Amino acid sequence: MNLGGLLLGLFLALLLLRVPVAAALGAAAVGVIALGGLGLQVVSFNFQAGIAKFPLLAIPFFILAGVVMDRAGIAERIVRLLLALVGGWRPGAALATVLAGMLWGAISGSGPATVAALGGILVPMMVRQGYAPGFAAGLMAASAELSIIIPPSIALIVYATLAGTSVAQQFWAGILPGVVMGGFLALAAVLVVRARGWGTGEVVPESRWRLLAEAFPGLLTPVIILGGIYGGVFTPTEAAAVGVFWGLLVGMAFYRSLHLGDLRDLLVEAGVSSAVIMAIVAWAGLFAWAADTVGLVGKVTAILLRLQENPLLLLGLLNLFWLVMGMLLDAVSIYYLTLPVLLPVMAHVGWDPVWMGIVMTVNMAIGQITPPVAVNLFVSARVSGLPIERIWREIWPFVLASVLGLLLLAYGPYLAETWGR
Template sequence: MFMFSILVALVILVCINVPIAIALGLAAVLAIGVADGTGALVTVALDMYSGAKSFSLIAIPMFVLAGAIMNATGITRRLIAFVSAIIGFVRGGLAMVNVGVSLFFAEISGSAVADVAAMGSIIIPEMKRRSYPAPFAAAITSSSASLAIIIPPSIPMILYGVSSGVSIEQLFVAGVVPGLLGAAGLMGVAYYYALKYNWPTEEAFNLRQLRATFVEALPTFALPVIILGGIFGGFMTATEAAGIAVVAAILVGLWYREIDWRELKQAMLEGGMQTAVVMLLVATSVLMGSFLTTARVPQEIAAAILDITANQYLILLILNVFFLVIGFFLHSAAAIILVVPIIAPLIQQAGIDPVHFGLVVTLNLAIGQQTPPVASVLITACSIAKANIWEVTKWNLPLIAVLAFVLLISTYVPAIPMFLVEFFYR
């Protein structure tokens, strides 16, 4: 009954628009004070500090900063030109360019919101100018941006790794194949729409233009090679790779001599605020996690579900539905920090690979970024396109179906996402 009261208090605080991190902290302090007495609150500040100072978390602001530098130095524009030269001649090619560039940008920023903000401001107006419907332009930009939390590096994967103690590098490797499958599926839907509505092709394929855009974008290609090559090759951790990504992005920007200082400043401020929100969530979640562990709530939940079924696939089905539902209402960072420590004992007792489950969680939350009412990535794309969210959602349903298909494949055919992990690490 006491735990139910704490949960009700947390829900009420969230419903009256108290920020989730603050609501979580208040609920945790209330729970600890009632259960253990006010004397137990003496170490609250130290516990919060200890929870937020994890070395792995430094990767989050670093990857966000690298993405901001890319957008402020003309790197994004050069990527669009290069990918357009490769596939722009296909009908609906600009929509495919959108997906292709998101795929590349995802390998630097690790943030879907950063991806859609950076990409959308450039490519959505261009798609509208080429007679693509504004709702579709917002939908394809939003869905392709969610690849940023599937393809390494991924900020939600970093948070999951910190919350569960799982190798972040192995999580990154597990996301490669599902991310590529998702990109191919999104391009397929874009091509179908293009044929159905007779959308335009870009310029005819031109080998000279392809060569010119490749040479212009060549320094940019060093970024994913350094980041992913360093991580997968075992030369650096994810956190070290994040720092290297910032340095590499600065060097590429200096090479191009095209830094928009105003845009860079604004992007850095926004990235700093996003990071502060995540860090506060991490800090307050430590308090709640400590209380829940003492009260043995995770163990009781695990026992209750295992009493229903011990079948791994049924447990994964239950958890998939659960994460899809909470994805409607919580941002990915909040969902991971709140829920993963609670269900970790269930995953362990059911014998589910925690790396595989981390990928499943991330895919669920990628879908949650596209489903109102929260849908932070979708709302950002709608704002840029000046399109109604419900009109965008109608166009977005087939794209969400692609992400759901990738989720099902990754959940129930684990060999597909996990064979790279097995090859590199086991």
């Protein structure tokens, strides 16, 4: 019996039956372990070992920090500040949306969370200025893809844990690519807005200095988190906990929008989101162990190593593969499914695993806005009240802009090396 083929076939069949990803990974792995006589006793041990890793403790803390910041009213203050800075320009609303996505990404670390926090504010604002509702919702979803590239990214925490790289290194490496991708999205948005004649400009009557003072405690959040990490004050996991306490301080002391009675709801919301991610981490870890044990990892690695003499072609094929995978699965599942195969290939070809982590994550970010799954689009549809089909029709300029940004980031090191000769 070909256990590797059976494992992959069971997983794909369960996905086609619309079984949740975590359940599909777990059921396929347990089924093959039982049929192959690999010992069912490894399931409980592997399940626990997959999530009992110190860096992964940062995930629930960063999720809770994002929830606290949202409930504290920081999102609304940041948006008002950005509108005061660029809102008077005709495409200013579109530019403010991209900038807000970048800033909130440095707080939440999650694409869907960014859409949920900002969509209810930014989408109606763009519609008021004459933007097509589907375009406004699509731009909001596309801007939120930056949240898993710009630190503190939950996806980068998982990647670093699996790849054996430093979380701080991955965070540092994600800053410039996040800005580059934001630039491509902003350019695409401005070009579309100008071509369609949208936008009236919306000048915020309040003083910019006053708005800056109001938004300042929230804007300090990424400075405190990232500055503390890079300054050696605390680890990324400790930084996540600091972010929670800073958010509570801002909400309770500065804005007085949070109260002790809100803590239960905040913890429940963050707990549910964390449980979903950690369930995927646990079952995906078991799936990866089963794939390695039955020889599937070794066979795929051998196939990829045959392409090592042409690293540009290999990188192109991997990016195409990641793009397709990103359209179907979440980033955490893809890391667990592919990294056991790819890490030996990266080492053999000589690719920097930190750089490859960013390239992979950019692919996953594009997958968040590319049908058929496109989780950001579904959240944006729920927030805006629009049918998902209307957003699908308007998302493609941002998919194209994101792919162009990906190509620059993926092949930039090769171009720099060529020009330097």
